[in-house]
Amino acid sequence: MPTPDDNPSRAAAALSRFSGSPVGHFIAGRSDAGSGETFDTHCPADGRLLARVARGTAADVDRAAVAAREAFESWAATGGAQRRAILHAIADGIVARADEIALIEVMDTGQPIRYMAKAALRAAENFRFFADRAPSANDGLSLPSADHVNYTTRQPIGPVGVITPWNTPFMLSTWKIAPALAAGCTVVHKPAEWSPLTASLLAEICSDAGLPAGVLNTVHGLGEEAGVALTEHPDIKAIAFVGESVTGSRIMKQGADTLKRVHFELGGKNPVIVFDDADLDRALDAVLFMIYSLNGERCTSSSRVLIQASIYDDFTTRLAERVARIRVGDPLDPATELGPLIHARHLDKVLSYPAKARAEGATVAAGGNRSDFGGGMGHFVEPTLYTGATSDMTIAQEEIFGPVLTAIAFEDEAEAVRIANGVRYGLAGYLWTRDTGRAHRVSRALDAGMVWVNSENVRHLPTPFGGMKASGIGRDGGDYSFDFYMETKNIAIALDSHTIPRIGA
Helix, strand or coil: CCCHHHHHHHHHHHHHHHCCCCECEEECCEEECCCCCEEEEECCCCCCEEEEEECCCHHHHHHHHHHHHHHHHHHHHCCHHHHHHHHHHHHHHHHHCHHHHHHHHHHHHCCCHHHHCCHHHHHHHHHHHHHCCHHHCCCCCECCCCCEEEEEEEEECCCEEEECCCCCHHHHHHHHHHHHHHHCCCEEEECCCCCCHHHHHHHHHHHHCCCCCCCEEECCCCHHHHHHHHHHCCCCCEEEEECCHHHHHHHHHHCHHHCCEEEEECCCCCEEEECCCCCHHHHHHHHHHHHHHHHHCCCCCCCEEEEEHHHHHHHHHHHHHHHCCCCECCCCCCCCCECCCCCHHHHHHHHCHHHHHHHCCCEEEECCCECCHHHHCCCCECCEEEEEECCCCHHHHCCCCCCEEEEEEECCHHHHHHHHHCCCEECEEEEECCCHHHHHHHHHHCCCCEEEECCCCCCCCCCCECCEECCEECCECHHHHHHHHEEEEEEEEECCCCCCCCCCC
16 A cells, blocks of 8 residues: 655656646547647646646637537437446546546645545545436426426536636536536536646546547636637537636626526635634634635635634634644645645735735734745745734735635624625635524525535535625536536426417407
């Protein structure tokens, strides 16, 4: 069994597959070099070149969309039991290559191996969950009336585009692609250019598992090139996108001329509210985990902690002590708790906030600087805590998307809700209290698509996942995913008992 000390050599072996020819697209069941133009992907930990990747053009996207269109009729007609078997085979393939997927993902994203080691298994679980729902994907309701038998059924919408983010790309791509395939849709996948490598593994695993050619197509490239071509393509009936809110707005505009259906999981500035009657030890652990794990680069991170004034000083002191002990280091080291940020541009963004915080009157209670780990070769930052903040400050309003926590004091329940809702986002909310009535009142009052009480983010796959306001449109999870990837049709059969109006008689 491999040991943690083997991780660098194992990662090098996993990456060796990308060291020769550029990583190509996957279109109509085979690798496709495209135009020959490429872009580079680098390791966030040390800046090394990991691979050259095909830079998709509109022509590449068109070939992929045509392949998806041509494969759609056959795939949509494939029985649910057969789709279930293929999706389970894909899950088996993911499990068999879980270590390889994790190591490549760590090197391409900078996420610590302690979090990514199980990410592939979560991806396999996504495929299994939706595989088991494939046979019932078309099911509807019986809605009889006095003179008609009405029943509904669902049918796949057609070829869809899936555009996935750079933070945990493999798992999040399966969260979109698995339900689309289970529903009977064909897919053109455009992965994020900052972490594109595992998308090629997924396409390969799907093909090896028996997914027919053209059902899943992968086109690499830049958002302003391949991404725009995908969102504007007339053969693509819907776009599922995970990313920042500004990009989501652009995609909606780009898809308007072809009346595309859109599903957006966008940004967040999620509050975690800690009342003075909470289990403060458990709350402390949850607050820290939900912002400093995964390098703070996740949409559901609790980036604002709202603390009741009576416990604010003590709780922020304990936070600062723990933040100072978070271990920044090599993402391949299992002891590392915080790895490098994904890209130099993102590093610069995160490091721009301490000056803004100080200028607006907040205190940098921990961190706030570039980490000296790695001698400046990687995109490492210190975990950061801002205290003495108010809701109108930049650090309390903008999505930083890094290991950065802003602590705000509140006096009572009403003020906590007002502060929590006082941002443009509404993805997730967390609250800690032993008062059952308060838990329900505050949960209902929060402008958030998801609320966890006395818990960190724990996903249950049948439940709806998505946000309000600038955090998104639509819901993933369970049958909620099928609501997006399928059309609902009503069929009315007359009982020949109703009177038909006569005109011109």
